Amino acid sequence: MSKKTAEEKQEERKRKRQARLQKHIVTCPHCGEDALDHMTKCPHCGGELTPSGYKPMDEEKRKKIQRISLIVGAAAAVVIAVLIFVLK
Numbered sequence: 001m002s003k004k005t006a007e008e009k010q011e012e013r014k015r016k017r018q019a020r021l022q023k024h025i026v027t028c029p030h031c032g033e034d035a036l037d038h039m040t041k042c043p044h045c046g047g048e049l050t051p052s053g054y055k056p057m058d059e060e061k062r063k064k065i066q067r068i069s070l071i072v073g074a075a076a077a078v079v080i081a082v083l084i085f086v087l088k
């Protein structure tokens with residue numbers, strides 16, 4: 001029966017973590033350095049990157065969110081105004 005030493009276990013964990021990280025590494029098309037796949041800018045040259053899995057929001061959805069945040073913002077402003085008026 002072979003039991004792994006704590007050191008071996010740690011080494012294995014480190015390897016696994018590195019393997020996981022490797023999956024998220026992309027090569028910058030501008031300078032060829034490594035960058036992470038969620039980055040929009042290369043940390044080495046500042047060049048623009050297209051994050052994998054990144055989809056630009058469609059216009060309709062963007063407008064909807066903008067409208068909702070505007071309504072929520074206005075409602076919050078009204079509530080604050082009323083509170084200030086009432087608490088005076």
Ligand SMILES: [Zn+2]
Nearest residue numbers: 028031042045
């Ligand atoms: Zn770069």
